[in-house]
Amino acid sequence: MRDPIRVLILGTGQMGSGIARLVCEKQGLELVGAFARRSSRDGMDTGQAIGLGHNLGFAISNDLNTLIEHSRPHIAIQATSSTIEDARSEIELLVRHGVHVITIAEQAAYPAHNAPEFTEETHWLAVSHNVAVLGTGINPGFVMDLLVIALTGVCADVHSITATRINDLSPYGPSVLSSQGVGLSPEAFQAGVESGSIAGHYGFSESVQMIADAVGWDIERLEESREPIISQVIRTTPFVTVEPGQVAGCRHTATAWAGGSEVIRLIHPQQIAPQQEGIETGDSIEIYGVPDIHVSGSPEIPGGDATIALAVNMIPRVLNAEPGLHTMKDLPVPSALLADVRSFVRADRIMD
Amino acid sequence: MRDPIRVLILGTGQMGSGIARLVCEKQGLELVGAFARRSSRDGMDTGQAIGLGHNLGFAISNDLNTLIEHSRPHIAIQATSSTIEDARSEIELLVRHGVHVITIAEQAAYPAHNAPEFTEETHWLAVSHNVAVLGTGINPGFVMDLLVIALTGVCADVHSITATRINDLSPYGPSVLSSQGVGLSPEAFQAGVESGSIAGHYGFSESVQMIADAVGWDIERLEESREPIISQVIRTTPFVTVEPGQVAGCRHTATAWAGGSEVIRLIHPQQIAPQQEGIETGDSIEIYGVPDIHVSGSPEIPGGDATIALAVNMIPRVLNAEPGLHTMKDLPVPSALLADVRSFVRADRIMD
Numbered sequence: 001m002r003d004p005i006r007v008l009i010l011g012t013g014q015m016g017s018g019i020a021r022l023v024c025e026k027q028g029l030e031l032v033g034a035f036a037r038r039s040s041r042d043g044m045d046t047g048q049a050i051g052l053g054h055n056l057g058f059a060i061s062n063d064l065n066t067l068i069e070h071s072r073p074h075i076a077i078q079a080t081s082s083t084i085e086d087a088r089s090e091i092e093l094l095v096r097h098g099v100h101v102i103t104i105a106e107q108a109a110y111p112a113h114n115a116p117e118f119t120e121e122t123h124w125l126a127v128s129h130n131v132a133v134l135g136t137g138i139n140p141g142f143v144m145d146l147l148v149i150a151l152t153g154v155c156a157d158v159h160s161i162t163a164t165r166i167n168d169l170s171p172y173g174p175s176v177l178s179s180q181g182v183g184l185s186p187e188a189f190q191a192g193v194e195s196g197s198i199a200g201h202y203g204f205s206e207s208v209q210m211i212a213d214a215v216g217w218d219i220e221r222l223e224e225s226r227e228p229i230i231s232q233v234i235r236t237t238p239f240v241t242v243e244p245g246q247v248a249g250c251r252h253t254a255t256a257w258a259g260g261s262e263v264i265r266l267i268h269p270q271q272i273a274p275q276q277e278g279i280e281t282g283d284s285i286e287i288y289g290v291p292d293i294h295v296s297g298s299p300e301i302p303g304g305d306a307t308i309a310l311a312v313n314m315i316p317r318v319l320n321a322e323p324g325l326h327t328m329k330d331l332p333v334p335s336a337l338l339a340d341v342r343s344f345v346r347a348d349r350i351m352d
Numbered sequence: 353m354r355d356p357i358r359v360l361i362l363g364t365g366q367m368g369s370g371i372a373r374l375v376c377e378k379q380g381l382e383l384v385g386a387f388a389r390r391s392s393r394d395g396m397d398t399g400q401a402i403g404l405g406h407n408l409g410f411a412i413s414n415d416l417n418t419l420i421e422h423s424r425p426h427i428a429i430q431a432t433s434s435t436i437e438d439a440r441s442e443i444e445l446l447v448r449h450g451v452h453v454i455t456i457a458e459q460a461a462y463p464a465h466n467a468p469e470f471t472e473e474t475h476w477l478a479v480s481h482n483v484a485v486l487g488t489g490i491n492p493g494f495v496m497d498l499l500v501i502a503l504t505g506v507c508a509d510v511h512s513i514t515a516t517r518i519n520d521l522s523p524y525g526p527s528v529l530s531s532q533g534v535g536l537s538p539e540a541f542q543a544g545v546e547s548g549s550i551a552g553h554y555g556f557s558e559s560v561q562m563i564a565d566a567v568g569w570d571i572e573r574l575e576e577s578r579e580p581i582i583s584q585v586i587r588t589t590p591f592v593t594v595e596p597g598q599v600a601g602c603r604h605t606a607t608a609w610a611g612g613s614e615v616i617r618l619i620h621p622q623q624i625a626p627q628q629e630g631i632e633t634g635d636s637i638e639i640y641g642v643p644d645i646h647v648s649g650s651p652e653i654p655g656g657d658a659t660i661a662l663a664v665n666m667i668p669r670v671l672n673a674e675p676g677l678h679t680m681k682d683l684p685v686p687s688a689l690l691a692d693v694r695s696f697v698r699a700d701r702i703m704d
Contacts, residue, residue: 022508025508138506142505142506143506146502146685147502149685149687150498150499150502150685150686150687152686152687152688153494153661153662153665153666153685153686153687153688154490154494154495154653154657154658154661154662154665154686155661155665155688156374156377156657156660156661156664156688157688157690158688158690214687215687215688215689215690215691216689216690216691216692216695216696217690217691218691283647289688290657290661291653291654291657291658293649293653294649294650295635295647295648295649296647296648296649297645297646297647297648298646301506301643301645302643305506305508305642305643306506306643308508309505309506309507309508309642310505310506312508313505313506313507314505329684329685329687330684331684332681332682332683332684333498333501333502333505333681333685334502334504334505334506335501335502335504335505335566335567335681336504336505336507336508336509336510336567336641337567337568338509338510338567338568338569339567339568339569339570340568343568344568
């Protein structure tokens with residue numbers, strides 16, 4: 001049996017810590033290092049910092065270059081950033097050291113249209129260093145794009161697609177809640193949308209373009225709207241209480257046109273405690289075509305846990321991939337890893 | 353723009369004719385030949401035989417070798433057979449002529465466990481002739497295996513999986529109905545199961561093994577049961593009327609164990625006119641793990657139309673694949689082809 005697959009984690013927030021703990025659970029993977037940008041975490045034992053409950057014997061580092069050289073990872077999972085601008089230098093440093101990269105930065109899930117220069121340069125940098133790079137996550141990356149694309153595979157024709165994801169923000173703390181306008185008055189929400197402080201969901205553009213490229217639609221217009229979800233009742237979470245008339249969340253919608261017709265609509269209302277107002281959470285995909293396809297699930301696939309799982313479950317897919325920059329639609333589907341992860345890696349992949 | 357992708361169809365029954373008509377609809381594909389085993393169709397114009405309503409200018413042939421040499425296809429879609437024993441010689445002849453192959457033979461959807469010698473020999477034959485071979489279809493190939501696998505991708509752990517497909521046999525004629533025991537007494541159904549004349553669904557073993565290999569379960573036992581669906585009411589289709597107490601179809605179930613536990617259960621009751629007894633058709637996938645995943649859709653993805661679409665939609669995936677024998681879990685997901693099919697094929701694929 002070959003040696004364990006050496007994994008480096010970048011980021012020790014909620015996502016990074018969850019990914020690191022899952023790496024520690026999986027046979028055939030070895031967590032060999034953890035990078036954090038926050039210098040306050042520099043020197044803290046990684047096992048304690050990620051919530052394992054015991055020491056791992058190595059500290060969190062905020063010197064990525066030295067960490068790579070000392071820990072010699074085969075693959076790194078980046079959970080430090082949402083934007084390409086912010087994620088890029090770390091990705092490039094990893095690639096230049098010959099390290100495969102999985103990033104959960106939303107903009108990197110499908111960068112070809114919004115960041116063509118990053119896409120081109122990262123692809124060829126990865127090719128020249130013989131490694132693969134992938135952006136993944138629940139959304140963008142899976143539930144409103146990859147799953148949609150796969151379901152169009154049973155269609156002889158498709159006229160339009162609507163995907164809806166109704167989730168519950170109750171587990172989230174102040175920074176997420178404020179980005180969705182939770183607790184604001186409708187007027188303050190509107191001002192926040194105009195100023196950009198209420199962002200809603202990150203990743204609609206990426207999901208729309210991934211779907212469009214998969215089926216061959218040339219998107220000529222993409223519009224996004226962010227509407228307040230006004231609570232009718234008192235909604236309470238550990239972090240906030242929203243009174244009737246206040247904003248419980250943001251209903252973010254993207255609509256895309258091709259050939260003069262609306263072809264894709266993605267609807268993602270994010271709010272606290274929807275069940276306190278009788279709203280059921282869930283994911284649904286409706287494809288209007290030949291034939292029509294309707295698939296749904298309730299409750300929604302939990303975003304945080306699913307992103308953690310996807311980041312780890314894609315490790316063998318990335319190790320098996322051709323060198324270059326990949327997207328979820330261009331690799332085989334992920335699967336749970338219930339055996340030694342090394343058994344999912346092609347025998348011709350050198351891992352030294 | 354490169355020349356159209358030249359497609360040969362094998363089989364001009366319901367599936368083969370549907371695939372051939374869809375090939376004719378798709379920009380960038382050209383139907384260049386049709387093979388039928390039945391000599392009565394030899395010489396009939398292909399356009400008439402497949403229900404296009406106009407001539408295509410070439411006849412259906414029952415001489416595959418000559419047809420390949422004259423029509424020079426890039427890729428062939430085989431819809432002549434359900435079993436490997438029956439499909440194999442045609443696949444091999446195509447591969448030896450350097451033709452890529454998509455087959456809807458159920459046993460070829462995941463042949464590694466049930467036909468290891470075919471799998472090994474076909475893989476290396478395809479490699480040596482620089483072509484790719486794929487088995488696909490709605491089931492096995494998509495709804496009870498590929499989709500299940502993809503959904504496990506959001507799970508950190510999986511304990512067990514149940515997938516259910518409740519469909520309606522009303523569109524089908526005598527041969528399908530008799531293979532499901534429709535119209536029999538319960539006693540005659542039982543005798544038919546024992547004699548093998550009531551086969552139920554083809555492909556459970558393939559779906560179970562595809563899922564198990566994807567997640568890393570070592571299946572130690574696989575049991576199938578075929579139970580009669582006894583009608584409580586009069587059920588009527590254009591082909592048959594079933595009285596109360598008679599058999600309306602076959603409830604076919606597969607159960608698989610790994611590590612001493614039941615890990616996969618696939619449930620596929622196939623019957624005529626389920627809605628006449630208030631039974632809703634549909635597909636559902638339940639994954640018990642971390643987290644639990646529940647996804648369902650109603651009505652069921654229509655089997656015939658979906659298999660036709662998948663066979664055509666996988667054309668660019670097969671042309672882009674590495675040489676060898678592939679399965680749906682090892683290639684990128686299918687998608688509807690809504691632009692010129694040539695635009696989905698990698699530029700480095702020589703098509704001459």
